[in-house]
Amino acid sequence: MQTENKKVLISIRDIKQYFPVKKSSFREEQKYVKANDGISLDIYEGETLGLVGESGCGKSTFGRTILQLYPQTHGDIFFEKDGEMINLKEQPAEKLRALRREMQLIFQDPYSSLNPKMTAGQIIGEGLTAHGLYKKGDTALRDYVMDVMKKCGLDTYMFGRYPHQFSGGQRQRIGIARSLALKPRFVVCDEAVSALDVSIQSQILNLLSDLKEQEHLTYLFITHDLSVVKYISDRIGVMYLGNLVELASTEELFERTLHPYTKALLSAIPTTDVNDKKRDRILLEGDIPSPVNPPTGCKFHTRCYRCQEKCKKEVPVMTDMGNNHMVACHYPLEK
Ligand SMILES: Nc1ncnc2c1ncn2[C@@H]1O[C@H](COP(=O)(O)OP(=O)(O)OP(=O)(O)O)[C@@H](O)[C@H]1O
Ligand code: SF4
Numbered sequence: 001m002q003t004e005n006k007k008v009l010i011s012i013r014d015i016k017q018y019f020p021v022k023k024s025s026f027r028e029e030q031k032y033v034k035a036n037d038g039i040s041l042d043i044y045e046g047e048t049l050g051l052v053g054e055s056g057c058g059k060s061t062f063g064r065t066i067l068q069l070y071p072q073t074h075g076d077i078f079f080e081k082d083g084e085m086i087n088l089k090e091q092p093a094e095k096l097r098a099l100r101r102e103m104q105l106i107f108q109d110p111y112s113s114l115n116p117k118m119t120a121g122q123i124i125g126e127g128l129t130a131h132g133l134y135k136k137g138d139t140a141l142r143d144y145v146m147d148v149m150k151k152c153g154l155d156t157y158m159f160g161r162y163p164h165q166f167s168g169g170q171r172q173r174i175g176i177a178r179s180l181a182l183k184p185r186f187v188v189c190d191e192a193v194s195a196l197d198v199s200i201q202s203q204i205l206n207l208l209s210d211l212k213e214q215e216h217l218t219y220l221f222i223t224h225d226l227s228v229v230k231y232i233s234d235r236i237g238v239m240y241l242g243n244l245v246e247l248a249s250t251e252e253l254f255e256r257t258l259h260p261y262t263k264a265l266l267s268a269i270p271t272t273d274v275n276d277k278k279r280d281r282i283l284l285e286g287d288i289p290s291p292v293n294p295p296t297g298c299k300f301h302t303r304c305y306r307c308q309e310k311c312k313k314e315v316p317v318m319t320d321m322g323n324n325h326m327v328a329c330h331y332p333l334e335k
């Protein structure tokens with residue numbers, strides 16, 4: 001599948017992910033957390049697509065649903081394989097398992113996701129043996145793991161060390177090596193640098209950028225940090241309460257912001273530029289509404305400074321405002 005010379009790697013169509021809320025009595029009507037409430041987008045091969053939004057808006061759920069860590073409530077996810085777009089939910093378990101090797105996840109907190117009883121070498125090699133790519137104890141496995149360690153900036157003498165013997169940045173490198181050892185084509189980085197000091201953050205971001213070039217990777221980069229997402233992404237999607245509200249190239253999103261919510265998020269980025277008088281800070285008032293009972297019409301209307309009657313009743317649909325800049329708003333900041 002080709003669009004404007006860009007190859008679509010993943011096509012996501014109307015994804016809904018509803019989690020049931022525990023009922024307090026059997027008479028009570030079943031309610032759902034609408035963590036993802038109808039998201040459609042294409043992810044192009046070789047790009048880094050950033051995904052931002054406040055805590056709880058459904059970013060991690062979206063990443064994990066694409067990886068089929070849990071089945072979606074509604075919608076389809078197509079993954080390009082040998083020139084064909086295959087629908088992940090229609091694949092038999094064995095085929096899905098093989099495809100999962102090509103789609104990996106890098107977590108926020110590598111410490112809690114690394115088994116403390118396993119050495120770095122065992123952790124990085126575990127997926128390789130589980131997928132039958134190498135045999136346990138094989139010298140070829142050891143050589144390959146050491147090769148991946150070097151690529152990820154880890155000295156090979158660290159092969160036999162345990163997670164607690166590494167610093168936070170090194171542990172994140174082990175997490176990255178574990179994912180990349182499987183030679184994935186698509187990687188979801190979920191707050192991959194959020195737990196690290198700023199100086200280490202930039203080292204890890206540079207490593208991820210270098211690896212992307214060397215290994216021809218495609219990233220979905222989830223973060224709440226707009227400075228990070230601006231630095232690493234080719235395109236950025238902005239989420240609010242389970243929906244995508246704006247999607248554009250990084251330059252477009254920052255230079256021609258169209259959605260009032262995005263404007264408010266961007267206005268809150270700290271700046272050291274004393275000449276930056278252009279930016280009026282827009283305070284986001286009120287709490288994020290519950291994803292169980294989201295507001296009618298535009299879900300952002302309870303906090304939007306541009307809200308009008310129409311916004312309370314009609315759901316705005318994603319519309320291309322030119323230059324592949326999509327926005328879901330009845331009264332975008334620019335016509
Ligand atoms: N497995 C689950 N079961 C029930 N509810 C869930 C589950 N996972 C997420 N949720 C709920 O879905 C909503 C979206 O959560 P999610 O973790 O995707 O948000 P997020 O944008 O990644 O937030 P953060 O920035 O804090 O990581 C939240 O209300 C959350 O409580
Ligand atoms: S549709 Fe209305 S309430 Fe929603 S973001 Fe646009 S102006 Fe604000």
Ligand SMILES: [Mg+2]
Pocket residue numbers: 059060061190
């Ligand atoms: Mg999250």
